[in-house]
Ligand SMILES: Nc1ncnc2c1ncn2[C@@H]1O[C@H](COP(=O)(O)OP(=O)(O)O)[C@@H](O)[C@H]1O
């Protein structure tokens with residue numbers, strides 16, 4: 001039975017797509033058959049982050065409308081053969097996704113895949129609701145910043161009241177906190193909420209902390225999920241995150257300011 | 270002012286201000302989420318009734334519904350009266 005994981009946040013630009021790409025790729029690297037679905041209808045972007053934008057022929061909405069089948073619409077990753085991407089449609093019709101349509105596609109995917117990762121759009125409108133409705137687990141992507149934390153709390157409210165699991169009285173969605181764009185230097189200076197602060201306010205289990213990193217921009221420039229840059233801080237932080245998501249216990253890294261050596265201090269690190 | 274004083278007097282750090290503000294607003298919004306949809310209207314109605322007798326501001330009335338057990342919820346009504354209008 002496939003596990004459906006939604007990557008969500010409420011607020012835009014916090015790192016949902018970056019995280020969906022990294023986590024989906026990381027799970028697939030472990031040998032699990034994984035598909036990442038872009039739910040951001042009208043603002044397709046997962047394809048760019050995954051580096052498969054030129055290979056999009058059909059999209060999620062085409063499949064829902066019966067204009068193409070899943071085999072035609074899914075893009076097989078060229079690096080990891082257990083990884084697939086289902087791109088979002090560029091239609092301007094925000095209501096192109098129906099609950100019945102989404103459910104039908106998810107059921108079909110569940111026959112074949114171990115993990116289904118849903119990259120949610122921002123907001124709390126129908127697109128975001130559709131992405132989280134069928135989830136078994138949720139990765140709540142949050143930046144250490146007031147509006148992001150507040151929006152995450154609103155999404156937590158939706159997960160526990162507006163989801164299929166809530167409506168059918170099933171056990172609730174398993175919620176994970178993923179803190180991204182973390183800058184330990186600014187935390188120490190008292191300029192940024194700490195991981196403890198955010199954890200205390202949202203009161204859900206911490207899944208990972210991804211540092212603010214140049215590697216993320218480099219990765220998106222080249223269309224490679226950052227988790228494949230295994231030498232980078234963000235890449236390693238996502239590897240740890242995936243391990244925890246799969247139930248392993250991994251100590252947290254990149255929470256403290258790295259002591260710079262003399263050479264690094266002179267030449268920049 | 271010496272340099273040392275300057276560093277000591279740097280304003281209260283903004284992260285702790287952010288944390289305090291978030292704790293308050295998040296608690297408030299969670300409370301709202303878990304209460305029935307009619308509560309804001311109930312609050313406005315109560316405000317209107319009280320205003321027939323005393324002139325009070327919008328934020329002087331607060332209504333909350335606290336679930337104290339499976340069978341029992343308590344409607345809590347808080348009205349602050351200005352001193353000179355008792
Ligand atoms: N850990 C990080 N360090 C630096 N930049 C990041 C990090 N995570 C995300 N970003 C940048 O933030 C922007 C928004 O990320 P994205 O994943 O598209 O967010 P969302 O899908 O939530 O809108 C992108 O420009 C991305 O490169």
Ligand SMILES: [Mg+2]
Nearest residue numbers: 016017040045
């Ligand atoms: Mg996105």
